[in-house]
Amino acid sequence: MIQEIGGLLGTFTGVLIIMAACNFVFKFINRKWGKKIRVNEKNGKKLNSIIKFFSKQHVRFGVLAIVIMVIHVIFQYSWYGLSKTGMIALIIMGLQGILGIMLKKNKNNKKTILMFHRLVPIMLIIILAFHPA
Numbered sequence: 001m002i003q004e005i006g007g008l009l010g011t012f013t014g015v016l017i018i019m020a021a022c023n024f025v026f027k028f029i030n031r032k033w034g035k036k037i038r039v040n041e042k043n044g045k046k047l048n049s050i051i052k053f054f055s056k057q058h059v060r061f062g063v064l065a066i067v068i069m070v071i072h073v074i075f076q077y078s079w080y081g082l083s084k085t086g087m088i089a090l091i092i093m094g095l096q097g098i099l100g101i102m103l104k105k106n107k108n109n110k111k112t113i114l115m116f117h118r119l120v121p122i123m124l125i126i127i128l129a130f131h132p133a
Helices: 002-037 041-080 084-105 110-129
Strands: none
Touching: 002 041, 002 110, 041 084, 084 110
16 A cells, blocks of 8 residues: 555656646747747637746646655655665755745846756656656
8 A cells, every 4th residue: 555655656746747847848839939829819828828827836836746755755765765766856856946946035146046947857857767666
């Protein structure tokens, strides 16, 4: 039972991370192809509503991903012991959260912080590729 709960929490964490990343993905789509998409008014409204949703929920998805990931680590640790890739992923997620807070609070170096906030998930994806399922 604990194994299934731990696995489910890990999967849910992954889904939340993907949903948080959608904020960047849809804003990128908007920057690259927004004008072409908006030629059709209906598609433009859809894109705007999608961007608005993911922009508003980005922080919630990220915070929830960190919280669920911590719970996942506790469950998995109690059953399997320490996972090196899991702990590295947790540290990377913590770093990502700190960068997010810095973006909100810090008015200086925002470009640099944002660049790292966008690069850290790539490290997370790489480490999770080696994380046992």
